[in-house]
Amino acid sequence: MKKTIATALLTVAFSSQAFLGLFGDTKSTIINTSSKASPATTFTMAYKKATDSDWYQASNCEDGLSKFSTVDNAIMSYNSSIEFAARNKGLNCPLAGVKTEDVAFIGYTPVHLCVAKGSDVDFGQTKNHTLGMASMYATKEHENRMNEAGANVTIVPYSGSKTVLTALRAGDIDIGWIGSGLAMKHADKIDCKYSTDPAVANYIGKKLPGLTVPDFRITFVLYGNGSKPTLDKTAFNKFLKSKNITEVPVSDESVQGVIKYVDQMFSAWSNKAK
Amino acid sequence: MIELLLTILAGIFVGIFTGLLPALPVFTGPFLLYYFYGDASLEYLIVFWLSVVSGSQFFGSVAVITTKIPGEESSAIYLNDLDKFSLWEKNKLLYNTALGSYIAGLFGIATIWLAMTYMNYDILPSLMSVNLQIVIYTLALASFFFVNKDWRWTIGLMCLGILIGPRNNYALNDYWYQLQELFQGYTFYMVILGTILIPQVFTSNSYFNVKQQKFEAIRLKFKWLASVKNSVIGCLSGLIPGPSASLGATYAYNLAGKKADDKIVAAETANNASVITVAIPLFLLALPININTMIMSNLMDIKSIDIPIEIMEMSNVFPSLTIIEVVLASLLFALTIYYLLSTRLIDWYVKIIQLLHYKIKLILVVVLALLIGVDLYSSEITWERYLILLSVFTVIGYILKRYKVNPIVLLFSIILSDKLIWLYIQMFTINF
Numbered sequence: 001m002k003k004t005i006a007t008a009l010l011t012v013a014f015s016s017q018a019f020l021g022l023f024g025d026t027k028s029t030i031i032n033t034s035s036k037a038s039p040a041t042t043f044t045m046a047y048k049k050a051t052d053s054d055w056y057q058a059s060n061c062e063d064g065l066s067k068f069s070t071v072d073n074a075i076m077s078y079n080s081s082i083e084f085a086a087r088n089k090g091l092n093c094p095l096a097g098v099k100t101e102d103v104a105f106i107g108y109t110p111v112h113l114c115v116a117k118g119s120d121v122d123f124g125q126t127k128n129h130t131l132g133m134a135s136m137y138a139t140k141e142h143e144n145r146m147n148e149a150g151a152n153v154t155i156v157p158y159s160g161s162k163t164v165l166t167a168l169r170a171g172d173i174d175i176g177w178i179g180s181g182l183a184m185k186h187a188d189k190i191d192c193k194y195s196t197d198p199a200v201a202n203y204i205g206k207k208l209p210g211l212t213v214p215d216f217r218i219t220f221v222l223y224g225n226g227s228k229p230t231l232d233k234t235a236f237n238k239f240l241k242s243k244n245i246t247e248v249p250v251s252d253e254s255v256q257g258v259i260k261y262v263d264q265m266f267s268a269w270s271n272k273a274k
Numbered sequence: 275m276i277e278l279l280l281t282i283l284a285g286i287f288v289g290i291f292t293g294l295l296p297a298l299p300v301f302t303g304p305f306l307l308y309y310f311y312g313d314a315s316l317e318y319l320i321v322f323w324l325s326v327v328s329g330s331q332f333f334g335s336v337a338v339i340t341t342k343i344p345g346e347e348s349s350a351i352y353l354n355d356l357d358k359f360s361l362w363e364k365n366k367l368l369y370n371t372a373l374g375s376y377i378a379g380l381f382g383i384a385t386i387w388l389a390m391t392y393m394n395y396d397i398l399p400s401l402m403s404v405n406l407q408i409v410i411y412t413l414a415l416a417s418f419f420f421v422n423k424d425w426r427w428t429i430g431l432m433c434l435g436i437l438i439g440p441r442n443n444y445a446l447n448d449y450w451y452q453l454q455e456l457f458q459g460y461t462f463y464m465v466i467l468g469t470i471l472i473p474q475v476f477t478s479n480s481y482f483n484v485k486q487q488k489f490e491a492i493r494l495k496f497k498w499l500a501s502v503k504n505s506v507i508g509c510l511s512g513l514i515p516g517p518s519a520s521l522g523a524t525y526a527y528n529l530a531g532k533k534a535d536d537k538i539v540a541a542e543t544a545n546n547a548s549v550i551t552v553a554i555p556l557f558l559l560a561l562p563i564n565i566n567t568m569i570m571s572n573l574m575d576i577k578s579i580d581i582p583i584e585i586m587e588m589s590n591v592f593p594s595l596t597i598i599e600v601v602l603a604s605l606l607f608a609l610t611i612y613y614l615l616s617t618r619l620i621d622w623y624v625k626i627i628q629l630l631h632y633k634i635k636l637i638l639v640v641v642l643a644l645l646i647g648v649d650l651y652s653s654e655i656t657w658e659r660y661l662i663l664l665s666v667f668t669v670i671g672y673i674l675k676r677y678k679v680n681p682i683v684l685l686f687s688i689i690l691s692d693k694l695i696w697l698y699i700q701m702f703t704i705n706f
């Protein structure tokens with residue numbers, strides 16, 4: 001019996017450790033805190049590819065931070081939406097405390113507000129419309145803020161932009177809150193009437209001036225605890241362009257800007273803020 | 275040409291490997307592609323992916339019939355039926371499931387070709403409506419209601435599955451979300467290992483009879499009409515969002531009459547068709563409808579490939595054919611190889627176990643440990659957390675075994691509840 005147990009333990013240890021490559025690997029390890037099928041994971045995967053790093057898939061952001069603190073040459077893939085969602089559920093994964101010199105990248109992408117092709121649905125109409133969005137932002141407070149601004153919508157939660165797009169095309173919802181890259185890719189199937197990008201003509205802030213966080217964006221931050229890996233800039237920039245992700249120069253101001261932005265989202269939309 | 279052939283062979287190798295090694299799920303193919311997608315073009319990616327998923331289904335049935343360890347999740351439905359079979363019956367079953375799988379594969383290929391050629395592109399989105407999905411998934415879950423004699427166990431297991439099944443669902447209230455967090459990171463194979471395999475290996479002597487058995491696929495009588503019916507069920511189930519192959523297997527299993535061997539062949543036939551036709555929404559509308567296609571869709575996003583447009587373009591390998599035609603021809607080649615291998619390789623595979631039969635208990639423990647090791651590697655959690663969760667599921671498994679309760683209800687409640695809870699939340703928000 002002892003022999004059996006010892007063999008089993010050795011086998012588990014060998015099989016998992018051999019696969020995990022824990023025997024003297026010196027590559028950077030990129031830590032992904034988003035779920036495997038999310039667009040944020042696509043971003044992290046592109047950076048992994050462009051830097052030839054190893055991969056760690058965290059079960060949630062706290063697990064990711066725990067890994068980050070125990071591994072050398074780790075790179076954390078942070079995004080503002082994950083921090084907002086985590087805070088809203090009582091988890092703690094702040095960007096605050098990260099030193100600017102450890103930050104390798106900051107970038108953001110807006111979302112588009114789309115309707116079915118040819119639909120005349122709009123915000124502020126007499127009829128209440130359904131607005132589908134990822135569940136992390138689909139809070140009652142967010143719905144209240146939108147309706148205070150005159151949107152007249154009921155927010156419906158989905159697992160992410162892709163399922164919102166599916167529901168929009170199936171006719172389940174009237175308006176979809178869809179990540180910019182995905183919306184642009186399906187531009188022939190849906191009409192994206194508004195964007196949260198303040199730089200464009202159809203900025204949602206112009207339609208609903210009283211909206212809180214009208215310039216909504218998903219902000220990606222990559223920071224490390226060791227030397228920065230060599231980046232294949234051509235490949236990575238090509239990816240950023242395809243996903244409509246705008247890179248921001250790294251500075252104290254831009255890092256603090258992300259922290260303030262998440263605070264602003266939290267105080268406006270979180271059920272826990274009051 | 276050579277590159278395409280090598281891609282098919284690589285797909286066949288990985289497909290056989292993932293089918294025979296139970297811890298590797300059917301979406302191992304697309305996961306591997308994450309690491310090797312580099313310069314591969316669309317046709318190579320799709321050929322590799324479909325070859326792997328088909329091989330995983332083909333050889334998953336070989337693994338489960340010979341060792342009772344499910345090579346893929348859709349085989350889980352008939353695990354307990356295998357106890358009723360003699361070696362002779364299992365040998366017949368091996369041939370019939372292989373031929374059924376091959377026919378189902380041909381139906382799957384034909385369905386994709388017809389869909390890509392004649393489908394009205396406007397119809398499919400309406401099939402994804404929340405109300406229709408709710409009906410389908412609720413019926414699927416309800417079909418397990420009569421698995422156990424005591425309905426209270428079924429209700430209890432369904433409730434447990436519904437409580438812990440959701441993943442990353444921020445729409446749940448805080449208490450439910452925290453409960454979900456408690457179980458965050460469990461894998462489907464962890465549930466199978468804990469609730470079925472570990473209690474089975476350590477409390478039953480049925481595994482130790484393997485040394486007495488000589489497996490070989492035997493052709494006697496094959497029900498062609500039933501095979502066509504089950505292939506059609508599988509092809510249609512592949513279009514249902516969620517665990518399509520498992521649903522296809524379940525429907526075909528329940529509709530196959532009372533004989534256990536017919537039911538098993540039906541399930542294996544249907545799931546082989548499902549894993550192929552599940553690609554249709556992805557090919558037509560870039561819509562992923564299960565984990566497998568979701569990962570492929572993600573990969574396409576990384577490479578900025580617009581599948582519906584690019585898959586109808588002309589192939590680089592055979593310029594007179596479209597990419598989809600090359601993909602389907604390659605899959606046909608792979609399926610033929612699988613059929614030939616799965617009716618001839620069995621004895622070799624089982625002999626590995628027979629050679630070491632006198633230490634079969636030790637070997638099974640090592641196999642289980644290997645499965646845990648590989649599952650631990652592909653899971654998202656630390657080994658400490660993995661072992662805690664596995665222990666919890668193992669305790670549940672022992673309790674269910676002690677009271678002779680079929681754990682399959684828990685497995686499917688966990689799988690289906692994630693999707694169902696999203697759908698119910700959406701339906702209530704939209705309608706009320």
